[in-house]
Amino acid sequence: MNITATNPWYRVNSHYLMTATVSVHRALEHYVAIKQNQPSEVVPEDASDLNAIASSMSAPPALEQLCTTFNLSPFERNILLMCAGIALLPNATALYANAQGNREMPYPTFGLALEVFPNAHWSAFTPQAPLRHWQLLQVGTAQAITLCPLQIDESILHYLLGEPYQDQRLSNAIAPMRVEAYHQAPLQPSHQQIVERITATWSKSNLASAVHIVQLCGIEAADKWAIGATACKLMGRSIKMMFAHRLPLNPDELHLLMQRWEREVALTNSVLLVDCERLNSVDTQLHTAILQLIQDIRTPLIITTQERLHSPERALITYDVPKLTHSEQLAIWQSSLGSSAAELNGHVEALVTQFNLSTPAILAACLKVKGEMHIEQEVENSASQIQNQLWDICRTMARPRLDDLAQHIESTATWKDLVLPEQQRQILKNISAHVRQRAKVYQDWGFAGKSSRGLGISALFSGASGTGKTMAAEMLSQELHLDLYRIDLSAVVSKYIGETEKNLRRIFDAAEAGGAILLFDEADALFGKRSEVKDSHDRHANVEVSYLLQRMEAYQGLAILTTNLKGSLDQAFLRRIRFVISFPFPDAKARAEIWQRIFPSRTPTQELDVDKLGKLNVAGGNIRNIALNAAFLAADAGEPVMMKHILKSAKSEYVKLERSLTDTEIRGWV
DSSP, X not given: OOOOTTOHHHHHHHHHHHHHXXXXXXXXXXXXXXXTTOOOOOOOOOHHHHHHHHHTSSSXXXXXXXXXXXXXXXXXXXXXXXXXXXXXXXXXXXXXXXXHTOTTOOSOOXXXXXXXXXXXXXXXXXXXXXXXXXXXXXXXXXXXXXXXXXXXXXXXXXXXXXXXXXXXXXXXXXXXXXXXXXXXXXXXXXXHHHHHHHHXXXXXXXXXXXXXXEEEEOXXXXXXXXXXXXXXXXXXXXXXXXXXXXSOSSHHHHHHHHHHHHHHHHHHOEEEEEEOTTOOTXXXXXXXXXXXXXXXXXXXXXXXXXXXXXXXXXXXXXXXXXXXXXXXXXXXXXXXXXXXXXXXXXXXXXXXXXOOOOHHHHHHHHHHHHHHHHHHHHHTOOHHHHHHHHHHHHHHHHOOOOTXXXXXXXXXXXXXXXXXXXXXXHHHHHHHHHHHTHIIIIIISSHHHHOSTTOSEEEEEEESTTSSHHHHHHHHHHHHTOOEEEEOHHHHOOSSTTHHHHHHHHHHHHHHTTTOEXXXXXXXXXXXXXXXXXXXXXXXXXXXXXXXHHHHHHOSSEEEEEESOGGGBOXXXXXXXXXXXXXXXXXXXXXXXXXXXXXXXXXXXXSOOHHHHXXXXXXXXHHHHHHHHHHHHHHHHTSOBOHHHHHHHXXXXXXXXXXXXXXXXXXXXX
């Protein structure tokens, strides 16, 4: 209910609570008068007065809602009101001290309640009874349980006064989910079906049933949150969220947290969503706490995970949440952009093919590009500039989180920097064309409808170190305007069974949203020939290769493998590679061309003979090292780069290569 200070219900509810509290205190005053053998002038409150107030309210008073929810007896209700009096009535403490004949006891006690109120029963004060089980009261310490000071829970007091219920003890761990973003656009059919299944399951089950625990598995967290928020909205429930790492690891603390949460559910009709997205399987304590939560909780629960959780004690209803299909993403783009979509000249289709974004990400991108288009009208930017800006917006949003497994490479190489024979250059152009035209071929021309397998674009770059494999990958990244990630194989490959596949899954799943270019350097270390099965380790090594083949076939982006030893790769693997390029060791003519391009235009040079330099029998990577070192030598000497500097630098590079310069290579240099 929407409660504000100006709400009529709010004002009448406060009046009802004060009237009920005064009634209890009149009973205490009557008790004191009798105890002191004095005539009592106190007239007990007539219950009809409270009934008259309640009948004028648009909804039942909070006190009566609380008593009904927790099934409080009239005696328990009086104890609760007696404790509320401390906060609401100015003379309450003096009254309690007089009633108990002890100035040191200016607070309510259970012993006092037993003497004052009718229909008293000892069971009201047991730990299993509502007052203590639901922590409506806090019990202090004393020599006897009947003398312990009682205090109303602060959250319960606020609730009785008509404020929206909020338990401060839960606020550090559990918070309301901001659902507005998930209701800005309707769920697409594939996700709406899951919502309907959840609501149908919950509506047909009772509160204590295990079917109330729903597990949503998938890559995109925002999609799972949107499904949970929509399901709760349809059932008229609010949804609150908790990140798994905030769960207490101590079983007793976890039990108390769940008790407080169950009280909140009873008062607010909420559903808890526990986010286990980044659950570390190595953290056994946290995993145990999650399983304990699943086993003990008696209220509706939604768990979101990337990989399925298996609970041995309690069954979970699990739904796999797929990424939005091409047509569903396109529908969101077009609906959000409205008439602006036509101004982008079909660019939206290319975006959907390249970037696999969630609904909130698409909505955010649309909001930002509309702002850019508004600026365009004032600055007269071209349509192509707006398209490029939208592409950059999507690329930023889809940028994967791979810092621990991959290195993001800022690409600067262009076609001019790459010296290769025409055959190899043409294959690179073909790769670029395949990536650019995927939308037309896969979607418009229907190849994606035939099969989802084999749509991934993969390439193998083989050749000696320094022949331009990495530079070619950078050039493609720059040409296609896509992020390039170099995979750290030492972080991917694990000696523990199953860990390598998990790491590969993380890489492909994270990169999938933006179709990033994945560069597996020295791929033969990971994708070598599948061995003959002699033991379980051999069998598992083959499983790793098979898993990689499967993911590469389905990967939306471009995967590039580089190797110095093409012959070490499994032929079955090579058959699934769409493009294979052999990077030859550059001949003298190619090396001269590399030297011609190696120095930036602003670098001062003097009397460099590229034909003589081309006689150095080294690859392009070594040429770059020599040129860079020569530039530092020249700069330190205050001179332009000359042959003498390159000669000195070449000698240092050859020492590193454990080779000796021949007279043929450096004849006539200086």
